[in-house]
Amino acid sequence: MDIVVCVKRVPLTEEVDIIIDDKKKEIKKEQLAFVLNDWDNYAIEEAILLKEKHGGTVTAITVGNEDDEEVLRRSLAMGADKAIRIDAGDLSRFDSLSISRILSAALKDLPYDLVFTGVLADDDSSGAVGIMMAELLDLNHSAMVTAIDIKDEKAGTTSELEGGLGEVSLIDMPALLTIQTGINEPRYVSILGIRKAAKKELKVIGLDELGLSEEELTPKTIIEEVYLPPETEGAQILSGDPGKIASDFVEILTRKGVME
Amino acid sequence: MSEIFVVIEHRLGEIRDITYEMLWKAGELAEKLSYTVTAVLLGHEVDSIAENINDRADKIIIYDDERLKNFNADIAKEILSGLIEDSKPEIILIGNTSWGAELAPSLAVKTGFPLATDCIDITSENGKIIAQRQMYSGKIFSNVSFAPSDGYIFTIRSGVFPKDKISERQAEKIQKDFPVPDRELKKSFVEFAETAAGDVDISQAELLVSVGRGVGEEENISIVKELSEALNGVLSCSRPIVDKNWLPKYLQVGTSGKSVSPKVYVAVGISGAFQHMAGITGADTIIAINKDPKAPIFRTAHYGIVDDLFKIVPALKEKVLETKKG
């Protein structure tokens, strides 16, 4: 069973104060640390688990520059067999559709039973690349997958719906699945493990090798401006020493009638 | 005059709230741009559902297909692209839900229309349509414009727009049945699966004390639990807590968890990601506790405490216990 997993390197923004870049189309990234997109981490782990169970290969692929190879090496350290980086220069000129076309072109000649993407990437949060690729490659698809069960050449998938509901489906392979967080517990890879993975195959393909036309690569959505959230009225902040805050807190609850 | 398509999302015979929210926005846009609102209902033997939105759209296109007895994104995409070619709407609204997020991208590729996902607003200035959305877990807002196209597809975030009627309309029902390419179901529906019910139903609770990622480690959940116990409330949580297996799924609040409507919702160490906030739109009063003054939750909460939860939550608990004793 051969699985291709699309991965992305995104900035770690959890504890950080985000600063808007001067051109106002992106955030300043020089001081930020970068990690493998959380959803993609789950996707790679799921692919490895399926490989461990059913045999086959796992290939990790990303569109990016040399720094982005880090997430490919991490994927290799987790257990992927090969990795591919598509060097496409400055990525800010592309949108989800362009990236989908690039990845789909790269996958065209690869053998696979399943293609995984994360549901979305933590930076742009578009969540479109996976399904766009499925359409471009004419693949069956399931989205927001929280469980996969391979039986008799078919993939049984559970998709996460709202309200704690799940939808179980059966899908023919080859298929594309977008993977949701929580599907598994991604394994830890040590620094040593990553260094050792450097011995595994990491191929670099230039964008021009994929034979895409200028028109195909032209983005259809354009970021006009990014900005920090407006300072809205928002919450009424309780202030003072802990004693005062606690009293105010109790008062609010009392007014709402929930203190007994 | 151009149309605005609103794809009706329905499940198990019920129209989902996102549909009403989209119809409101569609109505607003229609008024501004002098367009009409067309609701699109795809399914099998679902005519009766259309009754619920008779007064919210100018037109309801119903397309019945046996293959849509259960939602199937692939078939829906094929049918919709045919309907779009037929009616040539300029704006197409789809819910940014599990189903909508599976449908919209493939529809965009098939029609060639630009797609903006998870939009929190759509505006039109001088003929240019701009979608407003968020990036970086809600820390950044962005305005997105589009390459010129005959149509534009948007997926709309739940809970952003009101569910009210923006104006009275009278829908004209149209049954469409032009043949769609004989396409087999490549994905077959098996069943719905409910998450385990668990001991407690948070959607019925009056007072919820919810714990989020800010709690740091599993053992610290007890600090928040003690507050909820002191208040005779119910403990709930956000998604990361469940992802880490610290609490069971039936305590999760948010789009992929439960929607709750308590009188008071105390959010401890929760940043306010939209998927979580979408689950508490029904809450009467939201009190947020977070050490980051810029946490998105403070935009939506009614009251806020900017402090380290490890310091303030025990203090709150003490005061609550003290008050209840006296």
Add this chain to the structure above:
Amino acid sequence: MHHKIQPAFEHYLGIPGFVIASIILILGLALFFYIIYRRYLLLKSAKPDPRFGSLGQRIYDLIIYGMFQKRQPRYLWIGILHIMIFWGFITLALRSVTLYGLGFKADFVLPFMGGSLGEAYNFLKDVFEIIVLFACISAILRRAISRPARYERKYGKTHKFEAYLVLGLISLLMVTDIAMDGSGIVLGEKYLYWLPAAHTVSYIFNGLAQDSLKSIFLWNYWIHILTLMVFLNFLPLGKHFHIITGLPNVFFRKLKKGSIKPPRWDIEDIEELDSIGVDKIEDFTWKHILDFYTCTECGRCADNCPANTVGRPLSPMEITLKIREQAYESVPIFNTKKGDNNKENNLSIIGNIISPDEIWSCTTCGACEEECPVFIEYIDKIIDLRRHMVESAMIPKDFQDALMKFEKTGNPFGKPPAKRADWVKELDDISVKIIEEGDKVDILYFVDSYASFDPQIQQIAMAIVRGLNKAGVNFGILGSRESDSAHQVKRIGEEGLFQFLMEENMEIFKSCSFNEIVTTDPHAFNALKNDYPGHLNVKHYTEFFLPLIENGHLKASRPLDDGQKIYTYHDPCYLGRHNGIYEAPRKILASIPGINIVEMEKNRDRSFCCGGGDINLWYDIEQEEMRMGEKRVAMAYEAGATVIVTACPFCLLNFDDAIKTSGLEGKIEVVDLMELFMSVV
């Protein structure tokens, strides 16, 4: 001296004594060497370990801890009993050889033992036989009546029968020799000195017929010889192997406290290794295997282990015994199993013999290693097992998050490095120098992550800065270029990440110049001193400030306005046990005029771990009755203290939590030593 009866030349069923003696000796020794060889096989297949350096120190330690049994009296009465038995053994060794000699040669004596030396020895030997007999009987009674809890096993079977058996055998050896001498005296043997045991027994034998006396003499002789040979062969089979391996184990002890062994002593570049850490028994070094052989099952380690005390799965003795049992099974003395008996040797330790939680329970406090009378090591083994678990992804998810943050941001909080020195802004009266490339300072103050980001610990850093400033020290901090010392990372077993962070720091150190490094916290101090290469000149703030205080550059001049609080000092593991710094903090504390100080019962090298600064902050082991911090706070409270003084940020945080969770708020508080001191400067 002349014996009336020569066992060598008596005949037993027609066979002369010396033949029987030869048979016993040859068969016995052959069996013994075979058994030793089987035990040696495992040592041979184990990993290298350089233990022959610093010979002078090793010989000295052998004398102090081996011959003088310095650690035994830590458990006073049984310690004294053991010393009696030990010195008895040493003294009686000559006697054993002489007795064997008598099996071959008439009136055999060892060289030099002919004249007055021999007579003196006979007296000494006799007295020791009484002492040893007394000690053995006391030990037997003690085991049977008071049943010390530390001899019990948490997992697996005890070897109490073996203990009784050996004590019994030793007693038998004593009794037979005394009886032999006693009967010999009645038969006419002459001694220069009055032998208390032999002569007393001789009075009992007085009046017996010659034949009976001869019988008694010979029976006791041969029983003694046989028992000795049985005893010798029995030793390597159980916990009394320590009688043979104990002194070597002390000689080969770990000299560099506080350090962690490299993954492999013989291969420096860890990338060349296929795997790091210990998965199977043969991945241990030969010294560690020797450790397994040497455990006496005394339980002193487990008795002092804080994890064991609070009910965590870990008991150090169990680690040793479980692995030893597996080792004995995998290389048995007699190969009674069919087929490949190496199969047992290929068993992974984690999951089959030891559970992951046992290994994660350890706080690396070092109490076990401090107690063990035969210097068995634990920390290196546990870290080696952790290394394997890390590489095999058998690591709790909470550690993954923390390690990822270490890697990406150089601190466990995930906070941006640019903000690492933000805390200095709160010191509006003092401007702290941020060391740039090429700068030169006298003292590099290594702040480390907790002091940089945790608001409570920032207070300690500020107190240190105030102290440095007041004493006129030329110092600077590295600011955003500093990475965590990675002490915790190394002890989780993430060796690659430790090296990465360590190399980053070393680069920064090389880019500027300084005379000394001073650290906020004992963990960073231990890391820079014992984990980092290059023999960095580093001190913990207590050691650094003490001379300044003693010379008057920093003086506690204001009165302590505390309403008569009672202070007790808690020894942090990485300042105290691992680095031997006990007095400097106490002197600083005592220099505060009018301060009331009490000592806890468990102080200095018996200090009880606060719960740990390492992994224990990120992973909660279930099955605890009371957390370590709570236990220690209770100890302070029992000692009559109302304030616990700490010199380590993790102790401070753990005790702060513990005071709240054990409901002692208002009754006891915790304060950092530097903060306390600076408050009265």
